[in-house]
Amino acid sequence: MSSSLQKDKTVLPSAKPQTTPFFGASSFQDFHENRTHRGVMVGANFVIALESLWSNKLRSLLTGLGIFIGVAAVIAALTLTQGAGQFITSNIASLGTNVITIIPGATTSRGTFGGAGTTQSLTPEDAIAIEKIRHVSAVSPIITVNAQVVFGKQNWNTRVQGVNTAFQDIEGWQMAEGVWFSEADVSGGQPVAILGQTVAHNLFDATGTDPVGQTIRIRDQEFKVVGVLQAKGGGFNEDDIVFVPFNTALTRLKNTTFVDEILVQVDSSNNLNQVQQDIKTILEQRHQIPSGGLDDFTAISSTQLLQTAQQFTQILTFLLVGIAGISLTVGGIGIMNIMIVSVTERTREIGIRMSIGARRRDIRNQFLIEALVLSLFGGVIGMLIGFLLGLMITRATGLPFVITAVSLLLPFIICSIIGVAFGLYPAIRASRLDQIVALRTE
Secondary structure (H helix, E strand, C coil): CHHHHHHHCCCCCCCCCCCCCCCCHHHHHHHHHHHHHHHHHHHHHHHHHHHHHHHCHHHHHHHHHHHHHHHHHHHHHHHHHHHHHHHHHHHHHHCCCCEEEEEECEEEECCEEEEECCCCCCCHHHHHHHHCCCCEEEEEEEEEEEEEEEECCEEEEEEEEEECCCHHHHHCCCEEEECCCCHHHHHHCCCEEEECHHHHHHHHCCCCCCCCCCEEEECCEEEEEEEEECCCCCCCCCCCEEEEEHHHHHHHHHCCCCCCEEEEEECCHHHHHHHHHHHHHHHHHHCCCCCCCCCCEEEEEHHHHHHHHHHHHHHHHHHHHHHHHHHHHHHHHHHHHHHHHHHHHCHHHHHHHHHCCCCHHHHHHHHHHHHHHHHHHHHHHHHHHHHHHHHHHHHHHCCCCCCCHHHHHHHHHHHHHHHHHHHHHHHHHHHCCCHHHHHHCC
8 A cells, every 4th residue: 555655656756945046047037128128119119100200201291291290380479479468578678677557547338448549648847746755756748759760861650758757767768869858848838859760770771861960841840850769670670760858748739638657767676666646646645536436547567467468378379379379289180080091001010010929909009109209200391391381470570589498399399298188098009909800800
């Protein structure tokens, strides 16, 4: 019996315990091999994606059309709004951080409000009263008219503003030649004028005449040119302007008892809020506005103007980018559509790859990379076209051409998201095909 038991007894070879530590040589080698394998597969999938797109060049180009039109629109919109924002910000900043602008309030008609400045409520006496407020360093009332300016056979339609001597310091204008008019010119209503660079060029370049000392005609009134301003540049042509003494504009050009605007300079930005409140109080008293009543004027500081301009720029950016985003969505749908068609056309290829060892994730990554490459291709072309359009628009409008990190990175981020989001479904669909069914497909 014992011999029988010994005969049936199976002798197992001794096995060494597997005690390889986590960071042992075997684990590191496996990790390295897996990582190398993944890298090789990504590279191979990238090459296959390029070959597939190149073999269908026209279809790939038409599919990418929706992407690069959308990206071009987004970049052009960003360039335009960023340029406009920088221009507005620089103009407001040029006034300094301690300037308050007062404009008339809005008109009302049957309960409907017009725009700010549509009523006449501010007077020259208001400017005199504001000048007496503590911490106010300079005040200039402003009268604005649009008029034709004539010299000899040359004429030019421009904006003419009646201001006082303090206006030059408040807005930081510098003289290219000649002088700013004097207090005596303002009080006496003398017919003298200071020309912006645009007006000077259009009136005097044709004859090569020095503007200073010449006589020009504004409407039917003759004015002597006493100075020419240095160019400020920027969009909307700030240099297209003529300045005349305030009293001269009041009597000769507009014949009114009201002013269009009052600029107030405060001695320090720390006193800005206090002066703004004092202006509100004194104008409400002068205009006999009851407590809690609706003011017939608006006083806004340069800081508030800057904040308002920035908010407007942001809203405009979101609006334009949102509209352009519709084109990107359409482009993404186009990518999804063409990838589904590609999966259907290459079903047999997918089956063959699976039969020789390709895993489902390899098939998925192949089509996902293909969608991503197609999207990024459209994004790069769209970015270049967008910058070109932005450059053309900003040059045409005189705005600064601004390129930021956001403008450079946004196309790649957007296109990557679109490529993955709209290419994921076709890629998963391809990876879930049955190998046998795929091989039978003609």
